[in-house]
Amino acid sequence: MTATKERENPVKAPKVPPAWRESTLLRHLFWSVLGLLALYLLSISLDPFRNLQLAQICYMAIATAGLTVLSGLSGQISLGHGAFVAVGAYSTALLLEHEQWPIALVLVVSAAITAALGALVGVAAARLRGPYLAGATLALAVGLPSLADYHGLREVLGGANGLIVTPPPPPLSLGESFPLERWQAWIGGLCLVIVLFLLANLVRSPVGRNMRLVREDEDAAALSGVHVARTQILAFWVSAGCAGLAGGLFAMVNNLASPGAFTLTLSLSLLTAAVLGGMGSLAGAVYGAVIVTLLPNWSNNLAQSANLPQEVYANVPLVLYGVVLIVVIMLFPGGIQSGVRWAGVFLRSKIRPE
Amino acid sequence: MAASRQVRAGIALTAALALTLSACAGGGGGGSSTPGVTDNSVTIGSTIPLTGPAAPGYSEQGPAAKAFFDYVNANGGVNGRQISLKYLDDGYNPAQTVTLTKQLVLQDNVFAVVGALGTPTHTKVVDFLNSSRVPDLFVASGCTCWDNPKEHPYTYGWQPDYTVEGKILGDYVKKNFAGKKVAYFYQDDDFGRDGMKGLDKYIDPSQVVQRQPYQPGNTDVAAQVSAIARSQADVVVLETIPAYTALFKLTSLKLGYNPKLLASSVGADPITVSGLLENFAKQSGASVKGSDLIEGLVTSAYLPALNDMSNSWTALFKKIHDQYIPNVPFDGNVYYAMSYAYTFVQALQAAGKNLTRQGLIDALNKGGLRGPGLVPFRYGADSHAGFTGGQIAIVQSGAQAAQGTPVTTDDADGPVVPYTEKQPTAPPNGIPAA
DSSP: OHHHHHHHHHHHSSOOOOHHHHOHHHHHHHHHHHHHHHHHHHHHHSOHHHHHHHHHHHHHHHHHHHHHIIIIISOOOOSOHHHHHHHHHHHHHHHHHHTOOOHHHHHHHHHHHHHHHHHHHHHHHTTOOHHHHHHHHHHHHHHGGGGGGSGGGHHHHOGGGOEEOOOOOOOGGGOTTOOHHHHHHHHHHHHHHHHHHHHHHHHHSHHHHHHHHHHHOHHHHHHTTOOHHHHHHHHHHHHHHHHHHHHHHHHHHHTEEOGGGSOHHHHHHHHHHHHHHOTTOHHHHHHHHHHHHHHHHHHHHHHHHTTOOHHHHHHHHHHHHHHHHHHHHHHOTTOHHHHHHHHHHHHHHHHSOO | OHHHHHTHHHHHHHHHHHHHHHTOOOOOOOSSSSTTEETTEEEEEEEEOSSSTTHHHHTTHHHHHHHHHHHHHHTTOBTTBEEEEEEEEOTTOHHHHHHHHHIIIIISOOSEEESOBOHHHHTTTHHHHHHTTOOEEEEBSOOGGGOOTTTOTTEEEOSOOHHHHHHHHHHHHHHHSTTOOEEEEEESSHHHHHHHHHHHTTSOGGGEEEEEEEOTTOOOOHHHHHHHHHTTOSEEEEEOOHHHHHHHHHHHHHTTOOOEEEEOGGGOOHHHHHHHHHHHHHHTTOOOOHHHHTTTOEEEEOSOOTTOTTSHHHHHHHHHHHHHOTTSOOSHHHHHHHHHHHHHHHHHHHHOSSOOHHHHHHHHHTOOOOSSSSSOBOOSSSOOOOBOEEEEEEEETTEEEEOSOOEEOOSSSOOOEEOOSOOOOOOTTSSOOO
16 A cells, blocks of 8 residues: 555656666566566465476466467467477477486577577468468467377387476475475476566567557558568567477476377467467466466366266366356456456556546 | 556466465375375376367276276275275376376375376376376276386286287287288377287288378378278288277278278277267268178187176176166276276275285285286286286177187287186175275
């Protein structure tokens, strides 16, 4: 309460905002540190299984954040982001197995490899519009994971059975009984905060402005000197890099890279997360990731404890998923973030009636 | 709304915190020091595809195993403990298998994982289960990979592995079709390749004229089947799941090609295959009688025939089926799941009143478990492999009819030898003695 009272002054008086609010960079840094602190407190208060879910939320949020920048900001649709996650996961699996690099390096390299692939796809995508782009990326999601079954690659990629990833254990300095899941949640959380920090800065940068211009009107953007294709390729590059990093974390958290894990469903749940959270909003990406990760688990447990007949039980999670999707979209067509924003405005008007 | 945009990251993380914390109702443990065990209950878990591509047939295994446990519970349980099975739907997606297995172990505190289904799915959790010292019993897959007591002391197979089955079928081909042309139609993964490994130990390589793989999921097998038909093989061995046994049969019918068929037990359940044959035929506008089409199909069985009510095991399982899950068809999957459920109850009995994880493992390693299987298990300190063999069976009027005596072998170069000991009869009340 006191915080909001204090904030009234700078608004009424001619602008004297605190230093950290003046600079975009400092402001994002402040929130990042706060986010890290929150994640730390969360992880030490949760049991190992909840920490595993936290780590899963982190990688889903990273991939969704990348997708939301691509779709919400630069206006390109991708139904194939699961394929990029797969590339990141396989890169991490192979690097961990063959090179034994430290995990940080492995994750960065996996993200870089996927980003490079994303840039290639972006070159094609810059020439495609709407349904054609959706179709092309859909083909990517369906086709790429089956590469693992290709004869020449089977020895390397493990065929339909995929690869088993042995997760790097927590450092001994944390104590011998430190839970692996918490360590993974820490790595995931750190990656998420770094990614959100970088993306938030990108969004507020001239590049981000160009992306919005391209999304609104390509011709107008071109006339005002924006290189449309280059901006679109850049968006694909960034977004695929995020998906690649998410894939690396996926492989580390789930101990695997295998074709059965990167089905079309994964691509669609990333898109669902982006839409649920609010297209184009980084915070929305986190909300969406929380929902698509936790909801199936909750509804499964619910159906199990309700002792339903099997035909019903197996379908309850799907039905619930659909219901949540419909309710959110009906209530907040702009996603959960628009709801949060609305609630923020509403609260502020109550606290401080003009 | 610049202000609200600034706080996005912060709000998001707090929301994640709130949502996760609110779900933080811990799973129950129990008074005993062994997870999942109390004085009057033992909780076990499993992952089974209830939805998705692998669900038809396999989804019956959860309810069937549960039905058997419910029957045991209704008759007093084991050592005064009621068995509670929690089976979760992994949709045959290995990432789901990992999450759900961790949920079972870390959150639901299960005593053991029993009858988890699938090679690509279960291989990803074997390390986790073993490093957590959770008994990982009777994996529902014939992969040779479950038999590795040194690396995975807590993991046990159950059904005969695919190489053992391949050897039995190969031996049959060698004895009955000497000099004939043979072709293989196999699933392009560990299942198909392990099976071929066994076949090749007996069938002369000069006899094998075609080896055609298929990818599960791709239902157009015309190219492979016509290549086999062109090779004019007299005998075709199918290392296939039921859907591809049916697809092979229908496609070869269209080509007017009618070889002698052998199939691994995985893809030879008469009820499942004939149902699929009728379904597939209906989709392409034809009407066939499925059971006629698989007449004469040769397979290697390791459980008694489903329709042989004179067999005490079949009678027992049919009785439980009719009482607890009458809506599920009484097919090979139901029989299979009730059988491993029986083996688990038997192991619990052998582990004694003071139930611990190590006690259960010791009881299994002592060996000597016999049950619905036609041959014994290979369980011991040096082997965690399931059934040691099976018996050639030929489909006659829609059901498997056993031929000759059961045989046993191993997954290496051991010979295929007849097994003459008689199958024990089911206990009168259906519950194994301590």
